[in-house]
Amino acid sequence: MIVVLKPNTPSQTENEFIDHLKSLGFNVHISHGIDHTILGLIGDTSRIQPESFIVYDFVDNVMRVQAPYKMASRSFHPDNTSIQIGEGLPNVLPCTIGDGNIVVIAGPCSIESEEQLISIAQEVKKSGARLLRGGAFKPRTSPYSFQGLGSKGIELLLSAKKATGLPVVTELMSITQLDLFNDIDVIQIGARNMQNFDLLKELGGCKNTILLKRGLANTVKELLMSAEYIMAAGNSNVILCERGIRTFDSYTRNTLDLSAVPFLKRESHLPVVVDPSHACGMSWMVPTLAASSLVAGADGIMIEVHNKPECALCDGEQSLTPAQFDTVMSRLKKYAAVEDKTL
């Protein structure tokens, strides 16, 4: 960490401050510039917030040198992380994500009925999806919208898992729901909960894999810090998910920030997936964004599929039909083949 002092800071003030920094346990390198004194702190600065120095009115600026995350960082864990999902469970088709293993996740936005879910599950499985998604607890902007089937939805999802052998992923919205999630292979933490720190800490004690969605207006570094929360609390099976960010333009539901894929894969060892459905919010654009995301290096793509989008209880406008999904999978396989990969 580097602390820059303002011009004309009195020597005494400077010395007292340097003593204070040493008392915090740092070595301090001092560099007197033309106008500014620059102090380099040598030591573990991850517990220090730059703001704690900016409070001094003689401090001009502070810059971190070390990233504030460790466990999520490739500096500390140079090898790619791969996560086994559904391993060792009877009648479940396990899969691996990360380190070259690409997984496509598909299913409806929300679970509506057993028949709907199992029908979609069978179709997407045939097309090559390896995980089934479906929402039981739905985050809805309006209190008057369909909120999901709740625990009944979880039951139906597990029943589809049994019927097809596909591992499942679904969103957890509150700690109080956690005990329903024992057999859920991947717990999704939604964009609006990316900085629900209490929830993240709780997930540290879970054995489930966590799929962590980037918040609407969270930086990629904040995403990594949220992953750090989960890992520091004890659970290292974290998958990062880019799902579009909020910007000034609204011709798409969110703005897919595709650069996040190469950046996160370079900065972190964790698998990175993309949700093009929520990113653009328009079914016609999903195939294009799915292909681009794969080519950008994503370890996985998550696509909403519904057998009758115009009847979907939510997000129908961004859902693909099983036939459209099958077409997308064919296209994704070709692109994966260019890099000698398979889905």
Next chain:
Amino acid sequence: MIVVLKPNTPSQTENEFIDHLKSLGFNVHISHGIDHTILGLIGDTSRIQPESFIVYDFVDNVMRVQAPYKMASRSFHPDNTSIQIGEGLPNVLPCTIGDGNIVVIAGPCSIESEEQLISIAQEVKKSGARLLRGGAFKPRTSPYSFQGLGSKGIELLLSAKKATGLPVVTELMSITQLDLFNDIDVIQIGARNMQNFDLLKELGGCKNTILLKRGLANTVKELLMSAEYIMAAGNSNVILCERGIRTFDSYTRNTLDLSAVPFLKRESHLPVVVDPSHACGMSWMVPTLAASSLVAGADGIMIEVHNKPECALCDGEQSLTPAQFDTVMSRLKKYAAVEDKTL
């Protein structure tokens, strides 16, 4: 709600769609334009999401006519809401916020010790603050930062309430903490929890007043929908809080969106406060933003105050000393007087 169909939509498709809309319970007014057919839905459209029509590939665009919120809307509740805080409690100085009654809230970012808290409380009370704030459960971006004193902090806050008679406000981060908050006059819901819908629904059953902070990148309408969640669940004592939004510039911690104040006061009947401390993140700018916010029509201002900002365990760089806070209060009183108001 208005639904615009794409040019050249076949008559049969149009008629089937109109039948579908009628089956949903709406009257439909049909308007044939040069290229587009425009359908006006007459009925209660609050439960309908525009996206549920956009899914049809013959639909070009959908526009809401009625706002999706009701209880929070001034259309439904034309009179200003005023909320009594601390009413009827022994040894507590009650205050009213809203409908011309302005309240200043002050206190440290986090509760660090009994001595620190009571000392600050007494000073801000002397200067005219009517509510004491202090964080017990702190949302920290890094898992390695001070997370707050937790339940111990709540105890200290209640002890300062007893010592000074000031009603108190503090942040609730998780439903699991709720039973500690019985004697907390105002429960603050932080920016990162503005769309924690499960938490909001739970607050509907509380008797406490809720201070709802706008999310980092949430629109003012989303803020009103989150208030709607709480009100629809049974609790109408909601105070809205503007605290800065995330934009492309970072010369301030967040960007204070002052226009939200007049907009919310026109659109809604709920009291509106501003938190200039978190908005700018720099103590030197807080007095200016506090004054501007008051003049913009805010029903309250919330300011972080710490007796020794450079020692604060968090947010020291944006905290005012008690002396600086006193100066701000003098200035605010002058501005309030211009509009014949008092603090």
Next chain:
Amino acid sequence: MIVVLKPNTPSQTENEFIDHLKSLGFNVHISHGIDHTILGLIGDTSRIQPESFIVYDFVDNVMRVQAPYKMASRSFHPDNTSIQIGEGLPNVLPCTIGDGNIVVIAGPCSIESEEQLISIAQEVKKSGARLLRGGAFKPRTSPYSFQGLGSKGIELLLSAKKATGLPVVTELMSITQLDLFNDIDVIQIGARNMQNFDLLKELGGCKNTILLKRGLANTVKELLMSAEYIMAAGNSNVILCERGIRTFDSYTRNTLDLSAVPFLKRESHLPVVVDPSHACGMSWMVPTLAASSLVAGADGIMIEVHNKPECALCDGEQSLTPAQFDTVMSRLKKYAAVEDKTL
């Protein structure tokens, strides 16, 4: 265009307003909703600004039905536009962009010397680039930075065109420079000039093809309106360029908004290219974004190439070496082949 009146608008006011609309030349369809009256204007509304009705305090909202652009719109020009560049010029290798014809544009950020430029031109030509780029007039945020070689740079660029046969593209910053651009095949209008309306109008009189870059914070619709300016003034040879937008995150120089590619190609008939170099600002990420952009449907990719990036007078950090560029071209050719296309 749909105009929604506020609840309780007096009949007389409503009738006077309807008469006013008719006097503007529109037919008016009237729809009385539960609370609101909705007026549908039938006629050519492209000259009308929604704001001209919002001024009335009894108007609640206005929604466009027709897009405000025509010449750029696929509704008016359903077939893809392809543009011939360098056609019929002696010793120039012509190329076509659009309608399935993909073009890669490469070259240094700024033209520094004849030797540097010709050397780079020969290398990128060998690798398959079809247009040579190079900046003579540079937009620099600081007045103290290298501003470009100006007219001398244009001479050098034309000399490289002669030496290699590659058509050229370079940025025009001011109308006063226009007469230097007669032999420049493609005139680039930079992001900061996307809404320099006087400049756009002037370009309507040029025979050169215009490469129009999206502004830092301009919507895709504003980009189309700026294209409309040029086309309405007489020049229909416009190529749209996505180059990243400004958002709240700054881990990349700009945020590549890849969704713009499929959206623009659907909404407009004009060719669409992507500049991944300026989008991410980091050479290591350019190959990935270039590939993703091609797969997203871009008609062209523009990449900065410099033989010695660490010595570049500007934008060295995002430039590829000729060898790196060659590797990217190989990769792009493989991806193009998946869709049966060539570069």
Next chain:
Amino acid sequence: MIVVLKPNTPSQTENEFIDHLKSLGFNVHISHGIDHTILGLIGDTSRIQPESFIVYDFVDNVMRVQAPYKMASRSFHPDNTSIQIGEGLPNVLPCTIGDGNIVVIAGPCSIESEEQLISIAQEVKKSGARLLRGGAFKPRTSPYSFQGLGSKGIELLLSAKKATGLPVVTELMSITQLDLFNDIDVIQIGARNMQNFDLLKELGGCKNTILLKRGLANTVKELLMSAEYIMAAGNSNVILCERGIRTFDSYTRNTLDLSAVPFLKRESHLPVVVDPSHACGMSWMVPTLAASSLVAGADGIMIEVHNKPECALCDGEQSLTPAQFDTVMSRLKKYAAVEDKTL
């Protein structure tokens, strides 16, 4: 400037780089941290772009210590700048802006006729406005909208100046129009031209005062760099103008970034004004934002006034009537009086 090298950079690479920095004319202070080497450059770094070092793959990060602007910076010019407008001109009422002198600018968005303009000018003068604004050359997003009266509009504006004695301000959109502006007291550079660097350089040779509007998505530092362009080219009479920025919310036309006022007044010595009309785009909100801006420390407020807003050729929805403007002025005078200032 501080350059941070990546961990494990070989000594030889480090030494060669340090030699390179010395060859650029800097002294270099070397600080070896736990993982990173930190280099402090001592010397004038204003001509160096951080990106020119980031190009090296062994460089991790670069941080400026000195601001990249000088002439606009308060460090170089500690005293407030005040600018005399209309000084020494016969029959013109001069005024001063800056250093405690507050000026209100008012007038229509566009000049429509002599009668309209003089009528508005007389009314706003009566209410206390000191400068008259009116647009002759209008930046319109659509080529089909009214583009302004052009040179005829300039004539009418000068004629209103003669009739009332009010100095005038109007927007210049292109260098080619400059010779019409000899008698225009203040030349406005619009938001879309804030980074039209060629235009800014040209203004360095003008004797007119320049009112420089912040771009839709330009940082406050970029605004200062654009002011630097004008000042470095020879014209130090620059007034900075905050007019709202583009964000994710669109309930107002732009988002007024009021914090820019205290920040710019602290960072720079130049006068700072606010345009609340373009910021919110809604006449009902303008009075509130005008008052808040004054209280935030603005040296001036620019307000659009039209005698018949519903007939205005542009921006009617944000214009005040002369009567409404008079009410705003009364309010502003009261707020100014709180700080012992006058308008």
